[in-house]
Amino acid sequence: MVRGKLYVLSGPSGVGKSTAVHEVMRRHPTLRFSVSVTTREMRPGEVEGESYYFISRQRFQELLDNDALLEHAEYVGNCYGTPEEPIDRMLEQGIDVLLDIEPCGALQVQKRRPDATLIFMAAPSFSEIERRLRGRGDTPPDKIEARLERARWEYQQAEKYDYIVVNDDVDHAAAEIEAIMLAEKCRACLRLHYLKEAK
Ligand code: ADP
Numbered sequence: 001m002v003r004g005k006l007y008v009l010s011g012p013s014g015v016g017k018s019t020a021v022h023e024v025m026r027r028h029p030t031l032r033f034s035v036s037v038t039t040r041e042m043r044p045g046e047v048e049g050e051s052y053y054f055i056s057r058q059r060f061q062e063l064l065d066n067d068a069l070l071e072h073a074e075y076v077g078n079c080y081g082t083p084e085e086p087i088d089r090m091l092e093q094g095i096d097v098l099l100d101i102e103p104c105g106a107l108q109v110q111k112r113r114p115d116a117t118l119i120f121m122a123a124p125s126f127s128e129i130e131r132r133l134r135g136r137g138d139t140p141p142d143k144i145e146a147r148l149e150r151a152r153w154e155y156q157q158a159e160k161y162d163y164i165v166v167n168d169d170v171d172h173a174a175a176e177i178e179a180i181m182l183a184e185k186c187r188a189c190l191r192l193h194y195l196k197e198a199k
């Protein structure tokens with residue numbers, strides 16, 4: 001069986017990652033989303049075990065001590081991490097997995113899993129990020145400032161990614177992510193077995 005593929009999506013808070021991920025998952029029901037652990041508070045509308053596993057700092061530390069996280073990072077005062085075991089289980093079953101994580105974590109994945117594909121999501125303009133973040137209405141003003149400051153640093157990391165998707169329109173952004181996934185499936189190294197007969 002062909003092993004599943006790991007895709008990592010990053011981009012500033014408010015750029016539209018979750019919205020685009022939902023659309024891509026709707027179009028590709030076999031793709032699975034990696035549910036992270038976080039120490040941050042649950043937002044209205046979020047679902048335990050679907051959006052995140054909401055855990056204490058002590059539990060987070062235990063996961064780190066047990067080497068249970070593929071990557072982890074601190075983001076605006078909270079800890080986030082990707083449980084490794086469920087990902088390996090899905091990849092071994094040939095299932096493609098999508099991670100929505102910030103750049104420190106994405107670059108850890110790039111080191112530990114060089115076959116992962118890293119996609120950075122940008123907005124059509126930087127001011128649009130602030131507009132979307134405020135428009136979402138679930139982040140207090142002081143936290144918005146902290147997230148925007150972080151966003152400037154995140155933009156500087158984009159050149160380390162394999163692809164940049166611009167979320168001007170959700171359907172268009174989802175189509176760009178789909179196109180990347182299709183191109184990755186057509187890589188020569190994954191297709192050479194079709195050519196074996198000619199040898
Ligand atoms: P992230 O997951 O990156 O923090 P969200 O997916 O929560 O961002 O999106 C932030 C806000 O921007 C939401 O209110 C969402 O509806 C809106 N949004 C997402 N994509 C677009 C887009 N292409 N155009 C306009 N608004 C968008």
Ligand code: 5GP
Nearest residue numbers: 013036072073075080081082100101102105
């Ligand atoms: P939010 O609090 O808005 O859900 O997420 C804040 C940031 O944390 C986003 O950039 C999101 O991609 C990132 N994030 C979510 N889960 C993880 C994770 O497991 N690891 C890392 N490194 N970042 C994560």
